[in-house]
Amino acid sequence: MRNRLYFVLAAFLVLAGCKETEVTPEQPVYTPVSEHVALGNPSNATAEVSDFNNFLMVKPQYVLSYSRDRGTPNWVSWHLSSTWTGSAPRQDDFRADMALPADWYRVSASSYTGSGFDRGHNIPSADRTRTMEDNSATFLMTNMIPQAPNNNRNTWANLEDYTRDLIDDGMEAYVIMGSYGIGGVGSNGAVNTIDNGRVTVPKNIWKVIVVLPEGDNDINRISTSTRVIAVNTPNVNSIDSDWGTYRTSVDAIEQATGYDLLSALPDEIENSLESKVDTGPTR
Known part of the structure; x- marks a missing residue:
């Protein structure tokens, strides 16, 4: 009986050792x-x-998702650091983007003329001043949305200036800007589309800015304490010039757009950062 028990035990050990990990x-x-x-x-x-x-x-200079039917980008994403800024002058060469498929309608520099809306940059001209070529790339119409003038020239300009001030202070940033919905209020009143219906006027314009001290291995340096600024503004001319008024959470922007922002981060860090509303300085 004892020998039989030894045999069974030995066989069990052999089988256990052969089991695949x-x-x-x-x-x-x-x-x-x-x-x-x-x-x-x-x-x-x-x-x-x-x-x-x-x-x-x-x-x-940047990456974007474009909507043929809306005639605008869904979102534009870019990295901003001191290596992207310099002394190149503003080119102002608004033009159609010939990189679009040949059979798609290409929004032109004159498509916004008389509409009551600015050709609103997603990635700003002043974020790309390293070379004239870099700056010129920001004037492609695939980087533009119909933006209420006061939204573009005041509220949004103040946020853009603040972001570049952070860069001047030794920071770098990952920025994603987009828009959604239909219908804005420009200098000529409420409009749903321009350019004979070929360009949709967005209802809301948003931006997410992830701020880091300048350095290397950026993604691995992002933690639950990293500053993330999320802003969502109505596309109207009666807007407050203080962009801080429109701060929100990344989660709220995701819910409104259906996008998955900051998805490359570890889930724990992503979830923490996306649930917060920034309370930092605005100037």
Whole structure:
């Protein structure tokens, strides 16, 4: 009987030793197509022509998702640091983006004329002053939205200036800007579309700014204490010039747009940062 027990025990040990080790599959690693989308591709945009309302366009200076039917970007994403700024003058060469598929309507420099809305940059001209080529790239019409003049020239300009002040103070930032909805109020009143219906006027304009001390290995330096500024403004001319009035959470912007922002971050850090509303200085 004792020998039989020894035999059974030995057989059990042999079988246990031969059992394959279970390996937990690793989560897929996000590999950005550009430094400008290091925090993720918010809408999973692709460069497939069939993805005509979520068409990925990768430029040296920024990355965007474009909507053919709206005639505007869904979102534009870029990295801002001292390496992107310099003394290149503003080019003001608004023009159609010839990188769009040949059979798509291309919004032109004159498409906004007389509309009561500005050609509102997503990535600002002043964020790309390293070279004239970099600055010129910001004037492609795929970077523009119909923006209420006071929104563009006051509220949004103040936020853009504040962001560059942070860069001057030794910080760097990852910025995502977008718009959604239909219908804004420009200098000529409320409008849903311009350019004979070919360009949609957005109802809201938003931006998310992740701020870091300048350095290397940026994504791994982002923590639950990293400053994230999220702003969502109505696209109206009667807007308050203080952008701090319109601060919100990333979660709220995601709920309004259906996008997944900051998706390249570890879940714990992403969830923490996206739930907060910034209370830092505004000037």
